[in-house]
Amino acid sequence: xxxxxxxxxxxxxxxxxxxxxxxxxxxxxxxxxxxxxxxxxxxxxxxxxxxxxxxxxxxxxxxxxxxxxxxxxxxxxxxxxxxxxxxxxxxxxxxxxxxxxxxxxxxxxxxxxxxxxxxxxxxxxxxxxxxxxxxxxxxxxxxxxxxxxxxxxxxxxxxxxxxxxxxxxxxxxxxxxxxxxxxxxxxxxxxxxxxxxxxxxxxxxxxxxxxxxxxxxxxxxxxxxxxxxxxxxxxxxxxxxxxxxxxxxxxxxxxxxxxxxxxxxxxxxxxxxxxxxxxxxxxxxxxxxxxxxxxxxxxxxxxxxxxxxxxxxxxxxxxxxxxxxxxxxxxxxxxxxxxxxxxxxxxxxxxxxxxxxxxxxxxxxxxxxxxxxxxxxxxxxxxxxxxxxxxxxxxxxxxxxxxxxxxxxxxxxxxxxxxxxxxxxxxxxxxxxxxxxxxxxxxxxxxxxxxxxxxxxxx
Amino acid sequence: xxxxxxxxxxxxxxxxxxxxxxxxxxxxxxxxxxxxxxxxxxxxxxxxxxxxxxxxxxxxxxxxxxxxxxxxxxxxxxxxxxxxxxxxxxxxxxxxxxxxxxxxxxxxxxxxxxxxxxxxxxxxxxxxxxxxxxxxxxxxxxxxxxxxxxxxxxxxxxxxxxxxxxxxxxxxxxxxxxxxxxxxxxxxxxxxxxxxxxxxxxxxxxxxxxxxxxxxxxxxxxxxxxxxxxxxxxxxxxxxxxxxxxxxxxxxxxxxxxxxxxxxxxxxxxxxxxxxxxxxxxxxxxxxxxxxxxxxxxxxxxxxxxxxxxxxxxxxxxxxxxxxxxxxxxxxxxxxxxxxxxxxxxxxxxxxxxxxxxxxxxxxxxxxxxxxxxxxxxxxxxxxxxxxxxxxxxxxxxxxxxxxxxxxxxxxxxxxxxxxxxxxxxxxxxxxxxxxxxxxxxxxxxxxxxxxxxxxxxx
Numbered sequence: 045x046x047x048x049x050x051x052x053x054x055x056x057x058x059x060x061x062x063x064x065x066x067x068x069x070x071x072x073x074x075x076x077x078x079x080x081x082x083x084x085x086x087x088x089x090x091x092x093x094x095x096x097x098x099x100x101x102x103x104x105x106x107x108x109x110x111x112x113x114x115x116x117x118x119x120x121x122x123x124x125x126x127x128x129x130x131x132x133x134x135x136x137x138x139x140x141x142x143x144x145x146x147x148x149x150x151x152x153x154x155x156x157x158x159x160x161x162x163x164x165x166x167x168x169x170x171x172x173x174x175x176x177x178x179x180x181x182x183x184x185x186x187x188x189x190x191x192x193x194x195x196x197x198x199x200x201x202x203x204x205x206x207x208x209x210x211x212x213x214x215x216x217x218x219x220x221x222x223x224x225x226x227x228x229x230x231x232x233x234x235x236x237x238x239x240x241x242x243x244x245x246x247x248x249x250x251x252x253x254x255x256x257x258x259x260x261x262x263x264x265x266x267x268x269x270x271x272x273x274x275x276x277x278x279x280x281x282x283x284x285x286x287x288x289x290x291x292x293x294x295x296x297x298x299x300x301x302x303x304x305x306x307x308x309x310x311x312x313x314x315x316x317x318x319x320x321x322x323x324x325x326x327x328x329x330x331x332x333x334x335x336x337x338x339x340x341x342x343x344x345x346x347x348x349x350x351x352x353x354x355x356x357x358x359x360x361x362x363x364x365x366x367x368x369x370x371x372x373x374x375x376x377x378x379x380x381x382x383x384x385x386x387x388x389x390x391x392x393x394x395x396x397x398x399x400x401x402x403x404x405x406x407x408x409x410x411x412x413x414x415x416x417x418x419x420x421x422x423x424x425x426x427x428x429x430x431x432x433x434x435x436x437x438x439x440x441x442x443x444x445x446x447x448x449x450x451x452x453x454x455x456x457x458x459x460x461x462x463x464x465x466x467x468x469x470x471x472x473x474x475x476x477x478x479x480x481x482x483x484x485x486x487x488x489x490x491x492x493x494x495x496x497x498x499x500x501x502x503x
Numbered sequence: 504x505x506x507x508x509x510x511x512x513x514x515x516x517x518x519x520x521x522x523x524x525x526x527x528x529x530x531x532x533x534x535x536x537x538x539x540x541x542x543x544x545x546x547x548x549x550x551x552x553x554x555x556x557x558x559x560x561x562x563x564x565x566x567x568x569x570x571x572x573x574x575x576x577x578x579x580x581x582x583x584x585x586x587x588x589x590x591x592x593x594x595x596x597x598x599x600x601x602x603x604x605x606x607x608x609x610x611x612x613x614x615x616x617x618x619x620x621x622x623x624x625x626x627x628x629x630x631x632x633x634x635x636x637x638x639x640x641x642x643x644x645x646x647x648x649x650x651x652x653x654x655x656x657x658x659x660x661x662x663x664x665x666x667x668x669x670x671x672x673x674x675x676x677x678x679x680x681x682x683x684x685x686x687x688x689x690x691x692x693x694x695x696x697x698x699x700x701x702x703x704x705x706x707x708x709x710x711x712x713x714x715x716x717x718x719x720x721x722x723x724x725x726x727x728x729x730x731x732x733x734x735x736x737x738x739x740x741x742x743x744x745x746x747x748x749x750x751x752x753x754x755x756x757x758x759x760x761x762x763x764x765x766x767x768x769x770x771x772x773x774x775x776x777x778x779x780x781x782x783x784x785x786x787x788x789x790x791x792x793x794x795x796x797x798x799x800x801x802x803x804x805x806x807x808x809x810x811x812x813x814x815x816x817x818x819x820x821x822x823x824x825x826x827x828x829x830x831x832x833x834x835x836x837x838x839x840x841x842x843x844x845x846x847x848x849x850x851x852x853x854x855x856x857x858x859x860x861x862x863x864x865x866x867x868x869x870x871x872x873x874x875x876x877x878x879x880x881x882x883x884x885x886x887x888x889x890x891x892x893x894x895x896x897x898x899x900x901x902x903x904x905x906x907x908x909x910x911x912x913x914x915x916x917x918x919x920x921x922x923x924x925x926x927x928x929x930x931x932x933x934x935x936x937x938x939x940x941x942x943x944x945x946x947x948x949x950x951x952x953x954x955x956x957x958x959x960x961x962x
Contacts, residue, residue, distance in 0.1 A: 074706040076725045108727075201692055204688070204691065211670060261754075264747065264750060265751065267535050268567075268747045270729040287746050287750065288724075288728070288729065290750070291723060291724060292724065294750060295757070298754070301757075302757070302764065303837055305761065306838065307833050307834050308837075314842065314847035315856075316842075316847060316848055317847075320862055324867065327831075327834050327867060330834075331827070331834070331867055331870070334827075334830050335823070335871050335874055339878060341826070345818060345822065352818050356808055356818075359804060359815075360801045360805055363797065363800035363804065363821060363942055364797050364801050366822055367800070367825075367829075367938065368797065370826075370938070371793050371935040371939075372790060374766050374933075375786050375790070378764060378765025378766075378767075379765065379767075380774070381761070382757075382761045382762065386754060388773035388774050389774055393775065397774075400779065404783050408787055408790055411790070412794050415794055419798060476826075479829070479938070480826065487822065
């Protein structure tokens with residue numbers, strides 16, 4: 045927004061090379077707002093502006109940019125300035141950037157870091173992709189068991205400036221294992237000579253560095269904290285993770301799930317930023333797979349070709365019946381995928397889900413069957429449109445709808461369970477995937493019921 | 504998990520009325536874990552356990568329960584205990600609960616509150632549903648412009664204990680308007696005699712109480728804060744909102760969007776908790792609307808009945824073609840709805856989106872058309888299955904696929920824009936809704952192209 049308003053003015057100043065004026069304008073804004081201004085500029089212009097900002101501000105602005113913008117900037121900037129910015133970035137933000145870049149670029153950038161920062165970056169990068177270890181920062185504050193509140197505050201004044209967050213301070217034993225924690229809040233409220241041990245939380249929920257990021261989202265929701273400690277497999281404190289990073293994770297996971305549900309690969313970049321070719325690739329893959337699956341409908345229809353030739357009226361209801369199955373499957377699969385993602389249900393609940401979907405599917409099927417019966421039986425010239433056996437046709441459509449909707453609900457709800465059980469992401473059971481599955485089965489259900497009911501009359 | 508393990512033991516103790524033992528077991532756990540144990544119990548048993556917990560612990564456990572559990576408990580508990588718990592709840596959690604209950608129950612509960620707490624609750628409830636005002640807490644700490652860091656810390660020791668969060672302290676002028684803010688972090692790091700004004704942030708991004716909660720999610724992501732101030736239309740500071748509440752909002756909004764995308768009303772309750780009847784209602788409404796819309800396919804097919812009778816082979820490809828349109832529409836609509844929700848795009852971007860979808864839709868249509876051509880032309884007994892004019896049939900199918908996929912991508916991407924422009928929630932443009940729209944249009948496209956290409960041969 046701000047960017048759009050300022051853009052013509054800024055672009056003009058960049059062309060005029062009026063850096064003094066540019067710097068003055070930009071320094072009137074806060075880093076998040078400068079970042080917003082940047083996103084509306086061309087990558088080359090962004091690099092120019094970043095170079096003229098004061099070093100600390102530049103690093104802060106960089107932190108607020110999206111990963112894809114950061115990537116473009118790294119390529120447009122000189123080595124020296126990249127090194128400066130990388131060294132000033134918070135470790136967790138640096139990891140997120142390095143992770144995004146091609147491996148060769150990452151290696152090159154790691155070499156630009158100071159030895160101390162490189163050590164932190166490589167350590168963080170050693171954890172599996174999408175693990176908590178990648179998102180944590182090693183900049184926590186550890187305190188001694190024997191200190192008073194005053195000692196802790198004095199220690200903070202000494203080391204705190206370099207730490208990203210110390211809302212929570214941690215007590216470790218001589219092996220570095222996490223023992224307890226103190227809230228900064230309680231330290232501030234206490235008299236200075238209070239022993240810190242009196243202020244301990246006596247409860248230190250900790251995350252494992254190798255666990256998936258989604259675990260962190262669930263833990264922050266459960267414990268209502270702004271910061272949580274991260275330990276390795278020996279309970280040794282290795283870092284902390286803050287809630288603002290987790291907010292990003294939660295949004296990102298939801299975006300990926302929504303895109304997969306829509307029947308494509310997750311884009312991993314904002315819609316307007318991703319290259320046209322890679323967007324088409326990410327969509328074409330699944331679309332082609334679904335298309336090949338859907339070809340089975342042509343095969344199934346071909347199998348019933350004689351029936352269709354004898355009773356063309358049957359063909360009229362094909363889209364209606366298979367799409368109803370697809371819609372009910374889409375509802376069921378969206379419900380279950382989200383419930384699994386936010387941990388409302390677990391794998392063990394599959395039996396309870398089947399029972400619920402059995403009832404819901406039957407009820408929904410009956411609702412649609414009733415609507416179809418009303419529509420066919422109350423149609424003004426029903427005998428002309430549906431032929432003399434319109435009653436039998438109506439019965440065929442109604443029974444098929446109940447069968448197809450029931451099958452859709454069951455298939456849509458069980459597929460995410462099956463995928464997770466097999467070790468896949470349940471969100472891969474997209475609505476279109478379920479619809480394709482139900483389309484083919486729906487045709488078989490429809491024509492089998494038609495054969496039973498209409499045998500001897502229309503067929 | 505813990506609940507499942509302990510459940511038999513706890514249920515036995517409840518039946519034996521061994522309250523001393525129960526209390527001892529529960530007091531070994533932290534409030535979040537007790538809340539987890541509670542969710543696996545029957546509502547009556549939950550009420551029993553809540554009664555035997557120490558008063559403060561009971562309020563904490565209650566805070567960690569889901570809204571639907573809280574609602575059941577309120578109905579199972581006596582007035583006196585409800586009043587105690589309500590008075591001990593944080594204002595924002597209390598508002599969330601009161602908002603969830605039927606209006607008459609809310610009125611009754613408001614009467615149970617102490618006059619001071621009732622005033623806070625009614626004030627918060629005065630803001631529109633889903634507004635930031637409903638989620639904020641009025642328990643912020645305001646400081647004077649002239650104080651030193653030491654003065655502020657002394658003030659905190661006096662009033663801080665009652666405040667939910669003081670990671671950020673606020674400076675207001677004599678009319679109560681927000682002027683500036685100080686981070687607790689900087690206060691703690693400063694020497695005690697530093698004037699607080701030297702520590703001011705000089706940037707106070709503030710939220711409006713009447714704005715939608717989604718604005719808060721976006722602001723927390725932009726500013727990386729754990730707490731943000733909330734002001735009224737005169738810039739008067741009325742409260743603060745914390746990031747942990749916003750994490751809940753972000754998850755809840757994503758869940759609603761996913762459920763709407765799946766083609767149903769948002770459930771507003773966990774899958775296994777919601778009553779069967781209300782779940783069926785929330786699903787049946789949209790399913791019936793979609794079904795009535797999809798009936799237009801039968802009408803459209805009826806219109807082309809003569810063509811189908813002449814060339815049954817056309818009917819074979821109906822499901823394949825319309826589902827391809829539905830799938831591409833589903834991809835486009837999921838992409839755009841999520842991009843609008845996380846503000847990657849705004850209404851003003853509609854023209855850029857159309858251009859992208861035009862290219863993407865054409866490319867995706869060509870991919871599917873190529874697959875279809877290969878399949879039809881390389882099929883072993885193609886002349887037997889598709890008749891002597893299989894080349895013309897193949898051309899019809901290929902051209903229809905390009906048209907339908909292009910239309911699906913454009914309709915799927917533009918519908919969310921149209922809905923938001925008309926003031927509706929763009930997520931109402933569910934994948935099944937788009938599919939239904941594309942199904943009907945797809946049939947018209949298919950049979951029109953068939954008529955053009957096959958006129959004089961098959962038709």
